[in-house]
Amino acid sequence: MTGNITFTMIKPDGVEANNIGPILAMINKAGFKILAMKYMRLTQEQAGSFYAVHKERPFYGELTGYMSSGPIVAAILTKDNAVTDYRKLIGATDPTKADEGTIRKLFAKSIAANAVHGSDSDENAIIESNFFFSQLERF
Ligand code: CMP
Numbered sequence: 001m002t003g004n005i006t007f008t009m010i011k012p013d014g015v016e017a018n019n020i021g022p023i024l025a026m027i028n029k030a031g032f033k034i035l036a037m038k039y040m041r042l043t044q045e046q047a048g049s050f051y052a053v054h055k056e057r058p059f060y061g062e063l064t065g066y067m068s069s070g071p072i073v074a075a076i077l078t079k080d081n082a083v084t085d086y087r088k089l090i091g092a093t094d095p096t097k098a099d100e101g102t103i104r105k106l107f108a109k110s111i112a113a114n115a116v117h118g119s120d121s122d123e124n125a126i127i128e129s130n131f132f133f134s135q136l137e138r139f
Contacts, residue, residue: 003081003083004079004080004082005035005076005077005125005126005129006032006077006079006082006083006086006118006119006125007074007075007076007117007118007119007124007125007128007129007132008075008086008090008116008117008118008119009067009072009074009075009116009117010024010072010073010075010115010116011066011067011072011113011115011116011117012066012069012070012071012072012113013107013108013109013113013114014073014107014115014116015070015071015072015073016070019107019115022106022107023103023107023115023116024073026089026103027075027077030079030085030086030089031079031085032077032078032082032085032086033078033079034075034076034077034078035075035076035077035078035138035139036075036129036133036137036138036139037073037075037076038073038074038075038132039071039072040074041068041070041071041072042067042068042072043068044064044065046068047063047064047065047067047068048060048064050067050128051063059111059112062112063112066112066113074132074133076129076133076138083118083120083121083125086118086119087118087120088102089103089118090102090104090115090116090118091103091104091105092104093111093114094111095108095109095110095111095114095115103115103116104116
């Protein structure tokens with residue numbers, strides 16, 4: 001299945017602003033199917049494990065604090081070229097640099113509160129999906 005899945009989260013700002021529905025609609029309209037999904041709140045420790053790759057970055061504390069500040073929606077999405085196509089759909093990490101019509105251009109508030117997460121490689125899509133979902137939770 002390599003190449004066919006990506007992992008996403010709708011971040012606390014996206015949930016708080018009532019943008020779960022509009023973001024999921026854009027995801028479906030772009031041809032992604034939802035293979036797994038849950039609505040939950042991470043502890044700071046869980047957010048720290050998920051973003052462990054950024055542990056040495058200066059924004060790590062802000063990132064993990066932010067990602068545990070409210071509920072998120074986690075999902076595995078499936079489509080051909082899922083990682084690349086989803087990164088195109090969401091736009092640049094910094095919303096001021098995101099292309100028009102992308103999820104982050106439309107909904108993100110800042111680099112930290114940037115509406116959604118999307119996996120950056122096929123390998124990380126698998127690792128991130130396994131962090132949140134068992135095989136029994138995938139359809
Ligand atoms: P995401 O795609 O979830 O992957 C890592 C996250 O770190 C990224 O989105 C941003 O929300 C966050 N991030 C990256 N750079 C910065 C920064 N300079 N300050 C705060 N957060 C950042």
